[in-house]
Amino acid sequence: MIKIQGLQHTFAIGKKGKERRVPVLKGVTLNVEKGEIVAILGKSGSGKSTLLNILAGFMAPESGSVKVGGNETTTLNEAQMANFRLESFGFIFQNFQLMPGLTAFENVELPLKIKGMAEHERRKKVQRLLEEVGLVAVADHYPNELSGGQQQRVSIARALITDPPILLADEPTGSLDSETEGDILKLIRSLNQSLGLTFVIITHDEEVANVAHRQYRLHDGELVKGEKRHAI
Ligand SMILES: Nc1ncnc2c1ncn2[C@@H]1O[C@H](COP(=O)(O)OP(=O)(O)OP(=O)(O)O)[C@@H](O)[C@H]1O
Secondary structure, eight states: OEEEEEEEEEEEESSTTSOEEEEEEEEEEEEEOTTOEEEEEOOTTSSHHHHHHHHTTSSOOSEEEEEETTEEOTTOOHHHHHHHHHHHEEEEETTOOOOTTSOHHHHHHHHHHHHTOOHHHHHHHHHHHHHHTTOGGGTTOOGGGSOHHHHHHHHHHHHHTTOOSEEEEESTTTTSOHHHHHHHHHHHHHHHHHHOOEEEEEESOHHHHTTSSEEEEEETTEEEEOOOSOOO
């Protein structure tokens, strides 16, 4: 489903004329199969976001190949990549990134509105998904009337509403207490099992990484296969 090969990226850091070249990715190779949950662990500054940004096509790598469903994405132009991204990826962020002026229902509905889906179809689809992630009772709440865990459920539902095959998650439980973190990790596992969704999760948190089938550690610009401590 995802094949990353020989990915290299270097940032130029510092004042113009006096830049230091900092290699962040030094030949990263990673295969993710359909229906797999893969976690990428790494300390702050190890390059996790850089890797995710390149995978999602927000950044072009210095060199290397990224194939998603057999399509090489590093050669797509911005407009092509934007379309490809919409069809292929859903995003889950640490700070939820919900629209404060829209209810939970409307936040989940928004991507379908943007796609131009008819209202009755949208409502049916959103309702079904809200049931699946356990949000029916709070569908008319605004984000500031929801708990952190509920907000993350809304953001997961929004990521899923367009049926992307791959979910990219950046510290999905970073803003949550440990009990709520457990609920969200269970939801990720159950969505993976019931819908066969593929997840790539970047995190510095071992507990989060334990939800994955496979773990890697990004260290000194290289990806090293990690050992799971225990299953959740
Ligand atoms: N746009 C940029 N320009 C220059 N340097 C950058 C840029 N983005 C990231 N870096 C550098 O690249 C390195 C990796 O950053 P990155 O954000 O990928 O790490 P990370 O593992 O996601 O960290 P965190 O867990 O703190 O989010 C850091 O040293 C950072 O300073």
